[in-house]
Amino acid sequence: xxxxxxxxxxxxxxxxxxxxxxxxxxxxxxxxxxxxxxxxxxxxxxxxxxxxxxxxxxxxxxxxxxxxxxxxxxxxxxxxxxxxxxxxxxxxxxxxxxxxxxxxxxxxxxxxx
Amino acid sequence: xxxxxxxxxxxxxxxxxxxxxxxxxxxxxxxxxxxxxxxxxxxxxxxxxxxxxxxxxxxxxxxxxxxxxxxxxxxxxxxxxxxxxxxxxxxxxxxxxxxxxxxxxxxxxxx
Numbered sequence: 706x707x708x709x710x711x712x713x714x715x716x717x718x719x720x721x722x723x724x725x726x727x728x729x730x731x732x733x734x735x736x737x738x739x740x741x742x743x744x745x746x747x748x749x750x751x752x753x754x755x756x757x758x759x760x761x762x763x764x765x766x767x768x769x770x771x772x773x774x775x776x777x778x779x780x781x782x783x784x785x786x787x788x789x790x791x792x793x794x795x796x797x798x799x800x801x802x803x804x805x806x807x808x809x810x811x812x813x814x815x816x817x818x
Numbered sequence: 819x820x821x822x823x824x825x826x827x828x829x830x831x832x833x834x835x836x837x838x839x840x841x842x843x844x845x846x847x848x849x850x851x852x853x854x855x856x857x858x859x860x861x862x863x864x865x866x867x868x869x870x871x872x873x874x875x876x877x878x879x880x881x882x883x884x885x886x887x888x889x890x891x892x893x894x895x896x897x898x899x900x901x902x903x904x905x906x907x908x909x910x911x912x913x914x915x916x917x918x919x920x921x922x923x924x925x926x927x928x929x
Contacts, residue, residue: 709861736915745826747906747921748862755915763916795861804910805852807917809861 708732711796711810718786719818726781726813728796736799737779738807739763739771741792748795754779755801786817821845824907824920833929837894841907841920844888848918850910851883853892856922857903865905866892897927 709730718724730737739751740763750763752771760771768790770782783790793814797807824841831837839853850869854862866881868874874881880893894901907920 738916745921747822747824748919750916753916797861805850805867806864807862809863811861812859 709796709798709808709810711794711813713813714811715814717816717818720787722786724783724786724815726794726796726815728779728781728810729777730779730796730798730808730810731777732798732800732808733776734798734800734808735776736801737773738797738799739769739779739781740795740797741765741790742795742812743792751781783815783817786815788817791815791817822907822909822918822920825923826921827923828926829923830926830928831897833897833899833927835897835927837897837901837925837927839892839894839905839907839923839925841890842888843890843909843918845909845911845918846885846888847911847913848909849912851881851890852908852910852917853879853881854906854908854919855903856906862906894925897925899927899929902926 712727735756738753740748754773796810799807822843852867853865855865856862871883871885878895882891904922904924906922909918
């Protein structure tokens with residue numbers, strides 16, 4: 706089984722709808738991240754969390770919110786989706802002592818119409 | 819100037835070719851230099867990393883870092899069709915906790 710899982714894998718929604726993307730990891734990592742990937746722009750950090758009580762904004766947090774429900778679970782919400790949030794979304798986890806390795810989920814492909 | 823720039827690609831080479839993938843960066847505080855590989859419809863995974871200037875070799879892959887020029891490279895020898903993927907350079911400094919990723923170069927190795 707995959708160490709980092711994301712649901713759903715694909716989602717089509719309409720402008721103005723609220724949606725939630727979910728992430729779970731089985732690696733026992735404290736650190737979790739949400740990124741979006743756009744062609745030509747690479748991976749950009751949306752939010753990150755170093756433990757259950759720690760939530761931090763990343764480079765592009767506007768229009769997004771997160772919840773760290775447990776060490777293993779980190780969800781991303783789009784409160785009112787807009788078309789420019791159409792992208793590929795990745796969750797990742799990292800061990801506190803691991804300086805160079807983030808473990809990524811398979812991604813969620815989101816289309817906002 | 820962008821913090822990280824990467825050859826945009828896409829890059830197509832014949833099987834067996836030597837491939838050079840390159841990134842430049844502007845933040846002199848970066849101390850960790852990484853290459854991630856991303857297959858189509860998958861998440862990125864760490865391929866190689868190094869902490870210092872110089873070369874690091876792992877099988878057919880060599881990572882090269884030149885801190886004085888703020889330039890890193892990944893060389894792939896005897897490239898194989900299974901090397902077809904997008905390659906992302908990534909950086910981290912000693913103080914920040916987050917990575918900065920390049921936009922990626924898509925590589926196709928043709929049989």
